[in-house]
Amino acid sequence: MEKIIYSQGGLYSRQLEAAKLTPNANPFGKAINADIREMTHHLKAYFTITSDRLANQVPLILLYHMMEQYLVNVKTAMLGMIRHKDAGSFIQEKSDIAKKREYLLKRMERLRKARQVLAKSPTMLEDISHLSQHYEEKVRPCIDLVDSLRSLGVEQDLALPAIAVIGDQSSGKSSVLEALSGVALPRGTGIVTRCPLVLKLKRVKKGTPWYGIISYQSHIKVELKNPAEVGDAVAKAQNALAGQGKGISHEMINLEIRSTNVPDLTLIDLPGIARVATGNQSQDIEEQIKKLIETFIKKQETINLVVVPANVDIATTEALKMAKTVDPNGQRTLGILTKPDLVDKGAEDNVVSTLNNLVIPLKKGYMMVKCRGQLDINDNLSLTKALEKERRFFGNHTHFRIFLDEGKASIPHLSERLTKELVSHINRSLPQLEKQIKEKLEKTSTELRMLGDGVPQDVTERDNFLIEKISSFNQVLTDIVSAEEDVGDTDTRVFTKIRREFSNWKTELNNKATQLQEHLRDEVEEYTRIHRGKELPGFVNYKTFQNIVRRHVEDLEEPAMNLLQTTTDIIRIAVNKTTSSFFEAYPNLMRAAKDPLEDLREQEYERAEERLRSQFKMEKIVYSQDGIYSRQLEAAKSRPEYSDTFWKRSSKVINADVRETAHHLNAYFTITSDRLANQVPLILLYHMMEQYLVNVKTAMLGMIRHKDAGSFIQEKSDIAKKREYLLKRMERLRKARQVLAKSVPSA
Template identity: 40%
Template sequence: MSRLNLNAWEHNWDEIGRGVQQWILLVALEAALHEEWPKLPLQEIGKLTGEAKTIVPPEGRTKALTSSFDAEVRPLIDLVDKLRGYGLDTDINLPAVAVIGDQSAGKSSVLEAISGVQLPRGTGIVTRCPLEMRLKHSEDEDKWEGKILYKDKHDMRQEEVILNRESVGDLVRKAQKEMTDSAKGISDELITLEVTSSDVPDLTVIDLPGIARNAVEGQPFDIEARIKNMIRRYIGRQETIILAVLQCNVDIATCEALKMAKEFDDEGGRTLGVLTKPDLLDKGAETGVMRILNNMEFTLSKGYIIVKCRGQEAISEGQSLKHALDVEEDFFKSHRHFSSLRPSQWGIPNLSARLSRELKKHIKKLLPELKEEVRRKLLETERKLHDLGEDPPETASEKRQMALQMVTEFISVTTSLTNGQRCNDNKFPQKINNLFSDARRSFADLNKCAEREQPDTTNRTLKTELQQMMEASRGREFCNFLGKYELVESYARQYISKMEEPALQCFDDVHRKTTEILKILAEKCFEKFPDFAERAKEVIMKTRKQTQNECKDEILRYFRMENLVYSQDNTYGVEFRAEEEKKRKEEEEENERKQKSAAKYHVQIGSQNDEDVNGVGKALMSLKTYYQIAARRLCDVIPMLIQLHVFREQVEEMQIQLMDIASDERTMVHIQEDTDMAYVRRECKSRLERLLRAEEELDKI
């Protein structure tokens, strides 16, 4: 009767009835514990109350948090711990239990009670980095081992063995200080705390900083946003179980932790609520808490558990964590309202057991997806490493060989493209295959320009101008001798000279586009070594300038040669007669058209053929004939000159200079992989290593 709530007799008969039921149950349990305990396993005793795995014998109460679950728990949790230890959580979302709560909601107290170690306490933000607590149960009652691992703000890995549980809090504070820029700052980097003991469960949880409302002196002004972003990164993953720690003595509707949990887990399917500080409840507020615990207010599929952890006063008085569990049990069993709860709804031991079960179930459920994701990431990483190519050379001879190989590839691709062949290597963009076709379009544009500039023999202005020039230069000769060669030659020079600028423009277009393609090729062929790529580009620009000067000089020299106005008699004669025949046919067709038109209207017209008495018509025909011969010659020769200098001689000169550079000892300093690419390669190799290790571990399950 000493364990019965005697105050119950002061209330109505319903309360008295519940008290009698409790008394009968306790008497039965006392008998079972004292008389039948040696004969019955813990699970069988649990069946007496309908709550398996929750009742613990008095002599075993200090071990209330030991793992009493099936043999699958530890291997599964160890598996995830190993994967996270490999750094796999940077590639894949791993199953986890994330502990969130408003500032001073009691997260650290809950974790202290579960882990048996005292964590940093105080006002404001105490947890300033994600703290991963790996708890491992040991059958050895005297065993206690601890270790803390983290990376400081200089990215240096730190690892320290913890000699006793009392020093854990100080070491966590030290780690937080070394990981952040100030005494009040926060960090996204993870601190890992490993504890192996006989009085801890098999469990891994991640404690996240409490949600702060306002920044205090020394903290970033956006401290609340930064903490919330950190929490979102964890609880936003579907693989994370959310342990939302809420104070009983505040309106949970205003709790930011519950709001955030609802934001990412609207149906509460992966959120477990933990109510703390029940001893601070105002009288009469218990009914509201009971409604929450019975999932009648803010529904969570996993429900709620209420716990009572030791407060600051108890710590100051030296109350041990083990004693705190006894105090908690007495509190709930003797409480006027909470004593009616099912045993699984209250207490740190039940919370610990529930978390282990939930984590085990969660990991088992996600294992097939996890294996598939690891294999997918593995293939993706292998492809990326393949695309990065071979590792950069280390020795001088290896560097020289690599440089020569790269130059050979560059020249080979360039030669193919300038010969009009395609390159089908996927590492090069498709636009490089447009090199020769773009050049041919420029050559075709030159030909079109030549057609536009040819003399128009039907143009009256040209005819009149030529007539006046011929008459002005007339001497004693008869009128039918006015067609002087000098005049035709002068006009021919004028028309041919109009093509000089288009020819130079054609060269500039081809040269500019070729240089662009050569630079792309250099970047791709030498992309592993940016310094060497820059040297190659320097060679391209140097040979470009040299080619530009030589080719332009050749083009200008060609136009000086065209000033001679010359054509073989055979060539000119055939062309002239063809032009005459063409003109005759045009005149006949025109006369025939006019005759038909006159006949339709019964009009008589005579012959429309004008006699070319002064030879102006023949002079125009001679001018057009020669221009066509010269333009045709020009539209063949200029593209050939451009191809000779740009596609042939420049490529040959580049090959000579690049081979010299590749063979030069001083060049070896440029055979260094780009910093960013080297980083990507290291990251890929590191990812590949951890994925392979993860695959190996997963295959064991």
């Protein structure tokens, strides 16, 4: 509303009077034009009114909506919860509050002792379900928050905190994930993981049945009834996305598992790095896999979990090399050593050095796990039994026992470490995530405004849409004619650019007058010597006078034509820019508008050119009103530059007729110059602004009744697709912002 310039008459008059009485009414410190001074007074008066109004109005709006209305509505909503069907569950206390009360009642000591006993002799199942209820309530909101954002698809727009699991082929990567999740993932030779797999593990309360769901291609969702179905479901999803062979795909598979025996954790499993193509694989399969992996691990929001066999030289593994490339200092990388049972006798010290972060240092260090081997699988060794076997292995190992005690070995310790790492990483990333969403929303909103709302489907609405488009276009042309178009802060109005050229034209005329004065004596003497008749000295020879006038006027005709071309170019560029901004999305309308734009401009250009030529033909008729001419002649004779000293450039005496002719020429050329200074711009403005743009508006309105009018507003396919994409992105980002606003996780 503030863009509507308005104020009550009495209020504005008082402010204007006050502005004029202000002592520092001239801030420029130098003489200024009356129009600038007056405009300054008006601007100061109006901005004072606006400033006073906004000083109160903006706070009032904010207080009314964000305090009065918002808090009243919140109170009403909170009171409404009393009648909610689940009202009884609303006052269920958090377990940490209950524990705090128990502590105040002196029962905490007994609970601590019980927890210490459990920590010293846990069962394997309790190892996996290691998190206390208190810690779970801190962990789950964080992980659920990021999972919610990921399910909205906002990873297309911004990077989310994640843990990406990478490893060379046959590094034991799938076995690690299998041990963490409690389900058997696809196994075999060659490339087993062929698509990014988002593995969401959610720990549920005891007694809650196991639940799984796999989703991909944005619309396919398959519920799983038991863990045995997972392997086949993942394989089927990979075949759907990457084909039946051994190719890979960038499309993601989401696998969610809810169980009492899993940690709260989300991981992204990436294909193992294959060094050699086999079978019908593409020869550049290694390069394809590396590019896919790099898209995930290069993001600063990703923790890289690098799986490396303990029985190989870790410096030779491609996975660790890739991680070091994108994370040179190892700030985001955690190494996982697998297959410790395959380490050769005597090589244990090398593994110990690696675990102690002495070989290839990583900020997050290394851990070690022992998962099921192929023999264990053949013997149908359960995952629970495998955990027991792992604990016995590390507990009885001379070199590796210490790492179990330090929490650097075993699947249970790894799951706890990963959960803590992910939660900490999420909390660190949240402020930046909020900033990214805000910036993306602003950018998307701007792009959508530029594209417009799109073409309606209803026939009547389509007609109105075309009328609105053309009317808006014509309004901009009207604003250009009246020098009121909106050009923002970076561009300049059309009339302002043209006015600059008109000023150059006046400079051209002034320069011509100066040249006339400099060469006047020689020209007059030359013409007098050749054409003088019976006239006595002091009498002006009209023929001589006329010939000199005509020659100097002719010299101005070409600059005037150049001014016409320059002015036309300025208008052409402005009209083309306006046309593109309104019609670029509609190629048929753009093509239909092009002909009248070009034809009408050429038509008016020819008329303006003809008018200018006629003007200069008329200027060859030497004429002026007697009174005007007499005043200019008197002024010319009285000017200091035409005193006797002006003529003393040579030793010879200047004839009276030369002196008199010079006065007359100067007087007449001043009149001609002043006339052309205004007349030429008027001709150009009339034809190239007024007539041309008025005719363009008429031609554009005629398109509304064109037989093919319906086809004019058919959008470019890429514009429609881009709008659809931006609308979906806007919806995703808005939902993401809502999710962030409602979720306030804490570490």
